[in-house]
Amino acid sequence: MPSLPLTRSLVQSLLCLAILLPLTLLVLGAMSTEADLLRGNLFQPSLSTLLDNLNAVAWGGKQGQAGLLAAVGNTAIIAAATVIFQVGSSVLAAFGFAFFNFRFKRAGYAALIFSYLIPPVVSVVPLFFVATDLGLKETALGIALPYLLFSPYALVMLRGRFESIPRQLLQQGILDGLGPWKTLWYLVLPLCRPFIAIIGLVTFISAWNSFLWPRLIAGSGFPQVTVALGALQGQYSSHWNLVLAGTLIALLPAIVAFAVGHRQLMPRFVQESQE
Amino acid sequence: MQSRNDLALFPKNSPTPFLLPTLVGAAIAVAIPVLTLGWLSLVQWDLISPVRWAGLDNFGRVLSDAAFLQSLGISFYISIWATLLQLAIGTLAGYLQWTKASRLVSGIYLLPWFAAPVAIGVIWKWLLTPETGILSKLLGTRLDILTSGSLAPLAVASVSAWLGFGYTAMFVAAGLRSIPTDTIEAAKLDGASGRQIFWGVQLPQLGTLALFLVVTTSLQTMGLFDIVYVLTGGGPLGATDTAALHIANSALYQFDVGGSAASAVAFTALEVIVFLVQVLVYRRLTRRYRA
Numbered sequence: 001m002p003s004l005p006l007t008r009s010l011v012q013s014l015l016c017l018a019i020l021l022p023l024t025l026l027v028l029g030a031m032s033t034e035a036d037l038l039r040g041n042l043f044q045p046s047l048s049t050l051l052d053n054l055n056a057v058a059w060g061g062k063q064g065q066a067g068l069l070a071a072v073g074n075t076a077i078i079a080a081a082t083v084i085f086q087v088g089s090s091v092l093a094a095f096g097f098a099f100f101n102f103r104f105k106r107a108g109y110a111a112l113i114f115s116y117l118i119p120p121v122v123s124v125v126p127l128f129f130v131a132t133d134l135g136l137k138e139t140a141l142g143i144a145l146p147y148l149l150f151s152p153y154a155l156v157m158l159r160g161r162f163e164s165i166p167r168q169l170l171q172q173g174i175l176d177g178l179g180p181w182k183t184l185w186y187l188v189l190p191l192c193r194p195f196i197a198i199i200g201l202v203t204f205i206s207a208w209n210s211f212l213w214p215r216l217i218a219g220s221g222f223p224q225v226t227v228a229l230g231a232l233q234g235q236y237s238s239h240w241n242l243v244l245a246g247t248l249i250a251l252l253p254a255i256v257a258f259a260v261g262h263r264q265l266m267p268r269f270v271q272e273s274q275e
Numbered sequence: 276m277q278s279r280n281d282l283a284l285f286p287k288n289s290p291t292p293f294l295l296p297t298l299v300g301a302a303i304a305v306a307i308p309v310l311t312l313g314w315l316s317l318v319q320w321d322l323i324s325p326v327r328w329a330g331l332d333n334f335g336r337v338l339s340d341a342a343f344l345q346s347l348g349i350s351f352y353i354s355i356w357a358t359l360l361q362l363a364i365g366t367l368a369g370y371l372q373w374t375k376a377s378r379l380v381s382g383i384y385l386l387p388w389f390a391a392p393v394a395i396g397v398i399w400k401w402l403l404t405p406e407t408g409i410l411s412k413l414l415g416t417r418l419d420i421l422t423s424g425s426l427a428p429l430a431v432a433s434v435s436a437w438l439g440f441g442y443t444a445m446f447v448a449a450g451l452r453s454i455p456t457d458t459i460e461a462a463k464l465d466g467a468s469g470r471q472i473f474w475g476v477q478l479p480q481l482g483t484l485a486l487f488l489v490v491t492t493s494l495q496t497m498g499l500f501d502i503v504y505v506l507t508g509g510g511p512l513g514a515t516d517t518a519a520l521h522i523a524n525s526a527l528y529q530f531d532v533g534g535s536a537a538s539a540v541a542f543t544a545l546e547v548i549v550f551l552v553q554v555l556v557y558r559r560l561t562r563r564y565r566a
Contacts, residue, residue: 008371015368016383018437023386025409026398040412089296096293101283112297115305117547119498121519122539123304125526126311146308149300170284180285180293209391211501216527226393230505233397240401240409247394254389258382 030054030244037240053245057232068232068249071223078144078224079207079253083200089149091196094158095184099170116152120212128216138221143214147207154199161195162188201257208253225250315536322530333537343538345513346521347545350497353432353517357496360436362488365443370473372448381448384441392438396505399434403506424514427507431515434506435496443488450484451477486557490550497546518542 029037030053031045058069097109127146136142165188173187189196214224232246319329337343372381387395402410403420411418420426454477462476478485500519503509509516509524522542526535 005375008374011367012371012377012380015364015440016380019383019386019441022398022402025402029401029409037409037412038407040409040415042409042413085296086300089300092293093297096290099284100288100290100293101286102290112301115301117494117550118305118309118543119494119519119539119546121498121500121522122312122543123308125523125535125539126308126315128527129315129532130307130311146304147300148303149296150304151300155297167284174284180288183284205389209393211391211393211504212523226391226501229391229397230393233400233505238407240407243397244401247397250391250394254386254391257389258386 026244026247029240030248032241034239034241038238049241050245053241054249057242057246057249068225068228068246071225071228072249072252074140074222075208075225078140079204081144082148082207083203085148086151086203087154087196087200090151090154090158090199091184091189093155094162095180095188097155097159098162099180099183112150113152113156124213124216127213131217137217138219140222142217143222143224146213151203154203157199158192158196161192165191201260205253205257312536312539315532316540318533320532322532329533333533334541337534337538337541340534342513342516343518343521343525343541346516346518347542349428349514349516350499350518350542351545353428353435353499353503353515354493354496356429356432357435357439357499358489358493360432361439361443361492361496364436365440365488366447368440368444369447370451372444373451376448381441381445384444386441387438388442390438392501393505395434395438396502399430399502400506403430421507422511424511427511427515431499431503431506432496434502435499438502439492439495443492446484446488447481450481454480482557482561486553489557490553493549493553494546497549 025042028042028045031047031050032042033049036042036044057067059067097105131137131142131146136145170183170187173183178186209226211226211230215227215230218224218227229243229246229250233243236242316333317329317331319327319333368384400408400421402408403418405411405417405419405422408418420430458476458480459472462472467475498519499517500523503515503517503520507515509520518538519542522535522539525531525538
């Protein structure tokens with residue numbers, strides 16, 4: 001392991017460069033015209049070209065494919081609903097597993113967590129046939145429903161965080177006459193608010209980023225950003241300026257997460273989840 | 276985690292209302308698809324003609340199907356490279372973050388992890404594609420990476436590691452920070468170098484975290500779909516046709532639903548075996564450390 005400060009800075013700079021270089025090229029590419037990209041000229045980026053490119057992918061095309069702008073709205077709705085229900089359901093279950101005793105607790109918890117071993121594609125294909133049978137194809141409900149109430153990731157993280165709350169604090173509350181619901185509402189939630197906010201952020205982003213399920217179920221009925229981007233890439237394989245502008249749109253939440261997240265949220269999150 | 280749990284805080288109240296939403300969610304997300312999958316794996320169905328009982332025929336068929344077995348091998352190969360790369364780079368980056376943390380740097384590392392894998396696939400496709408790809412244009416020479424049967428799987432694995440190493444680094448840095456400093460001080464007093472301390476003192480203490488990272492990273496890269504779908508689409512000539520792509524395509528484009536379901540069961544079994552082997556190896560290793 002390198003210990004010299006110089007080596008350390010050098011390696012860190014190289015790693016940052018490895019991340020930032022492709023992303024910089026992406027931004028330059030989205031600000032270039034198609035002709036420039038075909039000539040390999042990335043170095044005349046302009047804001048007005050970027051706006052032209054965004055404009056070209058924002059509104060629906062002639063062949064009836066969805067514009068990315070509509071997809072952004074649709075995806076935000078699905079992701080927001082997923083955050084509310086998934087985090088809500090996981091907070092309740094984490095509270096149940098942290099502070100109650102019941103039969104089959106360990107086995108039940110293990111079964112919930114080990115469902116993570118099932119590869120996504122394995123459950124998505126049968127779900128597709130079930131959802132199609134129920135008439136949920138190309139509907140918002142069809143996109144959101146399968147994963148609306150269950151997140152093993154949020155469950156594990158929240159349970160760990162809840163169990164790190166000093167017991168005496170909660171016992172004091174119980175002595176003062178708080179039942180489980182009031183303990184959750186007046187003690188546990190206020191104490192864990194920043195942690196839950198991060199779980200919410202991560203949930204939003206993973207819902208926004210998901211592709212496999214929406215690609216099967218969303219279709220053009222309720223277009224999603226990642227699906228629209230995949231289609232854009234397939235359709236305009238030579239119009240890279242447009243595809244790259246679409247990619248920028250798909251990266252919006254990631255950029256927001258970076259802007260708000262890197263300063264305090266993530267370090268604190270990891271620290272708290274380790275406890 | 277378990278021991279202090281044994282004392283319930285609310286012995287008089289029922290936990291059912293708290294657990295119910297997640298149980299319903301798990302029924303929808305896990306139980307329904309798993310049961311449906313089990314049934315589909317035992318029938319023959321092409322989406323049009325009526326469903327016919329097939330017994331175990333599908334399993335016999337897919338387990339002797341060269342294309343499916345090859346896709347398992349490809350997933351395995353990509354997963355090993357992607358996991359090794361991500362853990363090696365992530366551990367190095369995390370170690371450097373531990374010695375001197377910078378939030379900006381770890382934020383930059385995490386950027387691709389926040390991004391949609393589909394978008395990451397598009398970016399790298401634009402960079403690497405031979406004809407219209409920007410690196411080919413900038414370098415003035417045709418880059419034959421995505422068109423090469425031997426390089427394309429490695430490109431997929433590298434992009435996957437590029438996307439994920441910041442996540443590994445974040446956990447490694449936090450894990451190193453949680454190790455009591457007195458053990459490190461003691462090793463320093465004994466004259467150990469930074470390198471010796473890392474391999475001899477810190478890494479063994481990261482035990483559970485290391486297992487967690489190996490398991491989650493290898494599971495995730497075994498099931499890789501989005502990046503491959505965009506970057507190579509399974510090509511060239513099936514060189515990156517991962518099990519996930521194969522399963523989805525055989526059900527939805529070749530209309531062999533029973534075969535796809537049987538493949539999915541076999542693929543899940545392989546993942547469970549990989550997981551169990553990792554846990555066994557971990558147990559063996561930690562036992563040796565304790566002895």
